[in-house]
Amino acid sequence: MLKKYIIFALIAILGFYLASTFKEIPFGANRLGDLNDPETVSAFYLQKSPEDLHVANAITAIVVNFRGFDTLGEVTVLFLAVTGLTSILYRKEEEEDEEERLSIPSSSLVRTGAKILFPLILVLGMYVFIHGHLTPGGGFQGGAIIATGFLLMLITYKTFFTNHNVMTWLESIAGLGFVIAGLYGLIVYGSFLQNTAWTGNLNDLLSGGLIPLIYIFIGLKVGTELTSVLDILLNIKPRKK
């Protein structure tokens, strides 16, 4: 009992501390400074993104190019999460017969609707990550949409399986693609992940140099990995031939 009150008190103290700290940080204040003579990183990015990189979506430019190393780390985190998930829930062949896939009986409305919606959702997802540099969105968002489509099918149909081999291949090739694109920058320009010189015009589909290409790789990778996670957590056994 006493422990509970102590923890309550600690949490309340933390809450008040946070609130008083953030009272000092005004909401909506302009922290960017002068855009022509950038002092903060945000001003620099907003200035360079349309001029040098010809990428319309400034956030895409930041995620893939300016801070591309963070994105590389994040893609690695996803990959390692899938690897870890597989190793934690690993089962040997003999024990697999006890598990069954969780299934919820679905009405005919859901079954028909899912079959129609699934390709549409996939196309929407691919649209989002292919146009990541022009419109809001990008690799991660598009990949999440694709995974939602797969989740719909997995829940509705008890017999819908995803092909593990295809997933593994797609995942590895997309990951290797990202790293090789970075290495291209390293070998040709001397700096890992540096963008090429052909950046096209602002707001074209083919603008931004390597950025759309990398985002496509990321989109595929995130889509397959999120689907794998759903797959593993729903206890799906590969079809025994």
Added chain:
Amino acid sequence: MVISPVHYIVAPLLAAFAIALLSKIYKNAARIVPGIVLFYNIVISLVLMPQVLEKGMISEVIAGWEAPWGINLVLTPFSGFLTTAVSVIGFAIWLYGYKFKVRLQGGEVKYYEILQMMMIAGSLGVIITGDLFNMFVFIEIVGITAYSLTAFYRGRDGAEASFKYLLIGSLASIFLLMGILIIYTQTGSLNMAQIAERMPMVPQTMKVTALIFFLIALGIEAEMFPMNGWAPDAYSQAPSPTSAVFAAVVSVAGVYALIRVTFTVFDVEGVHQYLIVMGFVTMLVAEISAVAQVNLKRMLAYSSLGQMGLVLIAFGIGSHLAVFGAIFLMLNHAVIKALLFMSGSYFIYNSDDKRLIGLNGIHKRLPFVSAIFSIAAFAIIGFPPFSGFWSKFYILIAAGDENMIFLIIGILMVTIIELVYYLRTVARIYFYKDEVEHTEHKPSINAIVAMSFLTLFIIVIGIYPNLITGYLHQAADSLLDKASYIQHILK
């Protein structure tokens, strides 16, 4: 293509993505490729360290955007020294675990090797990065691999230890993000050097708040009291090579992150006293707990925590000699603890009783491993002529220089406690009667080579410490010299 710091990260990444494809062609690829990658890391260290020592620092820009607009990787004598040590020890642990028979309870070898290699790569990333948010991402990489590896064996309590570790690690992430957010709003930048430059302009309350959040978050990673409850469980439940990597690599990365943020990024007074106090409490609590343990790996884990406490005390003292001793102790602890876990694991494999009783009289069946364990135990207590003696010696002298008699007494008391539980274990190995059931499990040739190499290091550095004191002095200098760090990166 010139070798540069980014290879430390890119090589393991390429290998990790490729192993999934390669292991379909060649079954054993998953065991061999990490060895090649870790060896390449040693090569990188040997190529880059002379350049670092000559020029003072290497700063490499990523994606062509110079610091502070882009992310940069920094190799100072301090971080370069640590990456060299981590690469060498990582390779030795891989060699030790090469024929690791993943027992009936484990998963596939492929996952194990990928996760372990990426844990080492993530720690290297924490050490060489020069950007706050990048440090957060790499800490998460280390965290995810560590959670998965702790739960690797089924049947034991691995999942529970891993869950506890996961909860505490996530708390650390949240606090770290809060600290980064506050710093970002005040300075408008995420680059460590630029933040250090702009820090004097930040209001004091904001600075202190952010520092507290950072200390909590990085204290969890660096195993500072009272946030190190996860460590004994995690160290004892993980597979043996993984425990060695935890003690030698992950804790080094955690302490480096804490020290880099405290010394270079922030300029708040009074942090050093805080480090001394918390380090002292950590050391005391951990060593006293170690005496009461009946499980060998848990005992070694608590001993690890105690050594980390001593490292924090030494950094807290802050003088050149103290920092020199601290870095020396970090290196020694990494080598010796890895060796203790490696040899200790063979004791556990060879007896059915997992408690300390299982070590009675085991020297008859495993003479070589017993000798190595004893040498490592003496080294960490601080007996001459082993390397552990010098690090403790310098730290005591540094404490004496600052007239901290209380500290000297405390450290000597703790050394006596260590004597108690280590000598007790060694006595069991050699002088007690062998009473328990045992299964045969002799060490294979690769394990013997790896362990001998590390033992050789302990003995050679113990007799000739001057072989590395030059590098250590330069490393200590570079840590204490904040101005040249900022100047070199921001030009």
Added chain:
Amino acid sequence: MMEFSEIFFKYKDLITVAVYGTAIMLIIIGLYGVLLKKHLVKIAIGLTIMDSGINLLFVAVGYIQNGTAPIFSPGHEGDAIRMVDPVPQALVLTAIVIGFAVTALALSLIIRLYKHHHTANIDQINSLKW
């Protein structure tokens, strides 16, 4: 109908409290869930709530008055002066994905713990003594 900027100016304090307060409340509620709840899945949910809270705080801090989305769509190429801060949004992208990965791992550990102990109550799973 008043313009948004006028409303914002008039009720500035209230909006500040609402936005920051929501984010901080989410963090506090999540922390409460992680520390004080007994059921494993509730602890995992608390973790998710904490992640959402800190992400919301990040994006909230990035808002600039009268700002618009940082996208240079056709016709708005010169709008850099009126855009919100893009950096916190990019950081949050990364943080969301990392939070997801940790949650997935936590759930898989819960599955294993449940299979082993047949209970999801953290008090009864405490077999690792100090």
